Amino acid sequence: MFSNQLLKGHLQTIVLQLLTDRGRMYGYEISQAVKSMTAEKIILTEGALYPTLHKLRAQGLVRTEVLVVGKRRRKYYELTPAGREASVSRVREFFEFVQTMQLLLGGRGKSTDHELA
Template sequence: MYICPMYSKELLKGTLKTIVLKLLSANGEMYGYEITQKVKVLTNEKIQLTEGALYPTLHKLEADGLVTTQVENINGRKRKYYQVTAAGNTEATERSNEFTEFVQTMLILLNPQLTK
């Protein structure tokens, strides 16, 4: 599912769609391996996505109309590029805002002295 030496699987379980949508929203079209590498680089290898976690998520996002795909032939091999739709951009923003608010709320719960 995830290879994550720094964080528990439980912390990451609900964030994969948000991660993928935000990356696609920020970077335009990307293919699966490119997404896994971008996450790895951006998190300084703290989060490493496996194909077994990523591709079912991409397929679900496509089924929900949040991403579209385009297949290109690269050096005789087919490569599927994923692009976020307008609805996907909206969802990415909403999920990102919700997650940010959640993190802020958790910080208050974990460190109540910081709010005084």
């Protein structure tokens, strides 16, 4: 549904926050979690998700561990200390961005209330 242009630039933020919440996840698990948490309104395509995970790793924000369950190979991702910091700042930045957008779009309402109350 929103898997189009709206998501641009927010994919890393989503992954970082999910890993903050759940500790350790593998790629497929992340895609399923996002799908179910958003009632399928956000779908992370594999072509977007895997390159994003690889990039987070290249940036030193996550580290990986491959586990073999049965004969299936799962690549688990976990935040590094730098990743934990990045997660906080990315999420904060998202909400700041939304608040700023509300100045333009006339967001009547109490704002997103992030880090404010």
